[in-house]
Amino acid sequence: MSGALSGIIGMSMLMLVTVLVFQLMDIVWNTQVHGHQEFTQRIQERQATAIDVESTADTTTDCLTYTATVANTGDTVVTDFTEMDILVQYTDSGDNQVASRLVYTSNWTISMSPDSRDPNAWNPDETATITFTLLLALKDNTRGTVVVVTPQGVVDSSYFICVCEAGNTGYTDALAQAADTGGNNYGFEVNPTNAFSDDAAFAENINGNGDRHRYYNYGLSVKNSCGIDGIEVRLDWWLDALGGSNSMDVELSWDAGTSWTAAKSDAEESNTEHTAILGGPSDTWGRTWSGSEFNDSNFRLRITSNGVGGRNHFLDWVPVKVYYAP
Numbered sequence: 001m002s003g004a005l006s007g008i009i010g011m012s013m014l015m016l017v018t019v020l021v022f023q024l025m026d027i028v029w030n031t032q033v034h035g036h037q038e039f040t041q042r043i044q045e046r047q048a049t050a051i052d053v054e055s056t057a058d059t060t061t062d063c064l065t066y067t068a069t070v071a072n073t074g075d076t077v078v079t080d081f082t083e084m085d086i087l088v089q090y091t092d093s094g095d096n097q098v099a100s101r102l103v104y105t106s107n108w109t110i111s112m113s114p115d116s117r118d119p120n121a122w123n124p125d126e127t128a129t130i131t132f133t134l135l136l137a138l139k140d141n142t143r144g145t146v147v148v149v150t151p152q153g154v155v156d157s158s159y160f161i162c163v164c165e166a167g168n169t170g171y172t173d174a175l176a177q178a179a180d181t182g183g184n185n186y187g188f189e190v191n192p193t194n195a196f197s198d199d200a201a202f203a204e205n206i207n208g209n210g211d212r213h214r215y216y217n218y219g220l221s222v223k224n225s226c227g228i229d230g231i232e233v234r235l236d237w238w239l240d241a242l243g244g245s246n247s248m249d250v251e252l253s254w255d256a257g258t259s260w261t262a263a264k265s266d267a268e269e270s271n272t273e274h275t276a277i278l279g280g281p282s283d284t285w286g287r288t289w290s291g292s293e294f295n296d297s298n299f300r301l302r303i304t305s306n307g308v309g310g311r312n313h314f315l316d317w318v319p320v321k322v323y324y325a326p
């Protein structure tokens with residue numbers, strides 16, 4: 001009896017084990033099939049993905065922030081940018097060799113143009129602008145490498161450079177002003193901010209011979225690896241009436257108004273607006289400048305209204321243009 005019972009129990013156990021083994025095999029098989037399908041899908045996605053880093057450009061003169069223009073030349077969409085990698089390799093301004101992975105949103109951002117399909121997703125035939133910021137600036141006159149890796153593991157790379165290219169800032173407008181000492185100490189006492197732009201509105205210095213006024217915060221941005229070839233200042237100005245040997249002087253400061261260049265003067269008198277150009281593409285106003293001396297914390301421009309006879313001096317615009325070259 002006990003022998004028969006143990007036989008039945010043995011058979012039951014065997015059947016149970018067999019069922020469990022088959023179930024386990026089924027699970028393993030399904031997992032393998034599923035994994036294989038996923039793997040195949042990833043291979044196919046990867047084969048369908050292609051990008052092309054078409055160009056890079058520095059967006060600031062400090063060689064710190066760059067843009068990479070990257071075309072989606074494949075057939076897949078990138079939606080999750082946290083799965084993308086932006087890798088950079090370069091020599092920084094402290095002469096350190098850097099190889100780092102930049103962090104999405106902290107160190108790099110992406111935008112698509114045109115972004116006509118699926119807003120904020122990077123579709124085939126859309127070009128992405130990737131803006132990336134280095135932890136420390138790229139060394140002057142060197143180039144670094146940026147590598148773009150898609151979530152599918154597809155890679156393209158390009159160089160980015162910190163090299164001065166000859167050019168000029170174009171006429172830039174002041175965004176700040178203040179009366180200086182001299183004359184009646186009020187400078188252009190009426191609407192001084194009207195000299196920020198070329199238009200019908202103008203600043204007025206009333207009966208103020210010898211009055212001085214500062215214009216600054218020009219937002220001039222010149223790489224330190226550039227040499228300064230020339231500085232041009234434009235004065236659009238006139239008088240209320242002729243007579244009295246009137247003129248307008250301009251001086252420039254590179255250290256926030258502590259030191260000044262020798263003045264350049266326009267002595268053309270007119271009672272309607274005329275344009276005077278002081279300095280020019282190859283006139284450095286008597287000194288050697290560095291790029292950083294044009295930034296807003298350093299560069300200042302000072303105007304002096306000269307004359308006798310109590311004339312009013314009117315000023316429409318006083319922009320600055322800086323010429324630079326390697």
Ligand SMILES: [Ca+2]
Pocket residue numbers: 112114115116117118119120121122123126
């Ligand atoms: Ca899109």
Ligand SMILES: [Ca+2]
Pocket residue numbers: 184185186187188189204205206207208211
């Ligand atoms: Ca005045």
Ligand SMILES: [Ca+2]
Pocket residue numbers: 198199236273316317
């Ligand atoms: Ca004008």
Ligand SMILES: [Ca+2]
Pocket residue numbers: 194195196197198199200201202203315316317
């Ligand atoms: Ca104006």
